[in-house]
Amino acid sequence: MSKKREWTLNIIGTFIVLLFLFPVYWMIITAFKTQSEIFQSPPTLWPKDFRIQSFIQIFQDNVWQYFLNSLAISGLATILVLILAVPSAYGLARFNVRGKKMMILLFLVTQMLPATVVLTPLFIVFDQFSLLNSYWGPVLSCATLGVPFSVLILRTFFIGIPRELEEAAKIDGCGRFKAFIQVIIPVSLPSIVVCGAISFFFSWGDLIFSMTFNRNQDLWPLTAGIYNAIGRYGIEWNTLMAFATISVLPVIIIFILLQKHLVKGLVSGSVK
Template identity: 70%
Template sequence: MSRRKDFILNVVGIVIVVLFLFPVYWMIITAFKSQSEISQSPPTFFPENFQVESFVNVIQGGVGHYFLNSLIIAGSATILVIILSVPSAYALARFNIRGIKTILLIYLVTQMLPATVVLTPLFIVFNHLHLLNTYFAPILATATLGVPFSVLLLRTFFIGIPKELEEAATIDGCSRLRAFLQVIVPVSLPSILVCGAISFFFAWGDLIYSITFNRDQDLWPLTAGVFNAIGRYGIEWSSLMSFATISVIPVIVIFVALQKQLIEGLVSGSVK
């Protein structure tokens, strides 16, 4: 009975994975198809003749500039999220702060708000600060997506770390700051990597903030480039899918390279 149950669960798991990954697979194989093969019926599930002209056209069309902008925005936003969320989560986990439930509720509510709700207030603030048409506006805006999530996740992890670790470090002559940096942060590294990776994914996939706060297309990231390519290429789906394929490469690389740490950080709740 247990074998049959395991078999059914495995089959269900495989079906779910295939359903989620099929759009990605279709995007990639479409990028390698010719325009005539894309429009033929019935569709082919594997390219009959691989072609890379669409990738060459996209690269020559300036995808590298969009790629660099995405790296600057997503990388800077991720660093900012880590700098703000790690000490904030530690303070909320270790100190008796008055109104901590209200603070956590505010973090939770801000995480639930859609981008369209905060778009206009952020635009007004950035306009007064003269941050429009700069990298700073989308960096700060996308960081607001990662900070609440990271604080809530890291606070739960910090609560699970025994206070005896810090007390032992204090006895050895460490200050609270040094104990935090040399003891707590290394122990919490998997969870910090999770927060950093998810914050990077948030910032990398941003579109609405970038095109709203930056009218200068030279500052647009890859997502805005894909959006712009829809009207630029028209029905040239191979070029559009090539653009989209290039845009997801960093996400796939990060997930594959850090999958062990990401899984460990998500499921860890105590010190081993």
């Protein structure tokens, strides 16, 4: 590749990254602007009067409770997804299970269903089992949609792992379960991290499940807290953007910390 072409591609890539990151930047700086400056024309790219009152206000409104609720729901849903999806995907990849093609087809169908389709059936089931107004309603709902996606992703990766690795582990005295834990799991860790991260992000951004299955606002996550703030603050966009900034920061931090695993897991299937 010539140096000129390399520079051109770098410039194009930088422009695309900045284009996608600009809404995030605009959200953050809006949180530090005054209400009058937000609607100023032409708009300012940096706050003239840098203020943090909007952040102080949302912390006074118990934003930490919303944050902890989001963390509990997303964490539990992610753990549940991985516990169910990893062995299920391995079983579908390694064993000739009767009806395997039908199972995979059903998993694909669930990915095409919008969340609103399953709201009423889930509400009836959770009501029968007294799971409403608790963390378990949103947790199980997010896991219901996260497990099929993770199974489809991990099954493809497990198929690409050579069987000779397990056979070598069996020669060394490992049973199938021990070989799965000590050999397959470490090899497939990048893909497992990808599925866990996607499940966490999906659960973190959930709104409809949490508001449908929890009437108690003390159990609402950050997304529902933002929805509640819209009605409370009206057109106070700096406060709303401060709320949105707080909700986005954990996702950004997790992505930065796990970016090596995420990139490796996303591209690993293409090099098998």
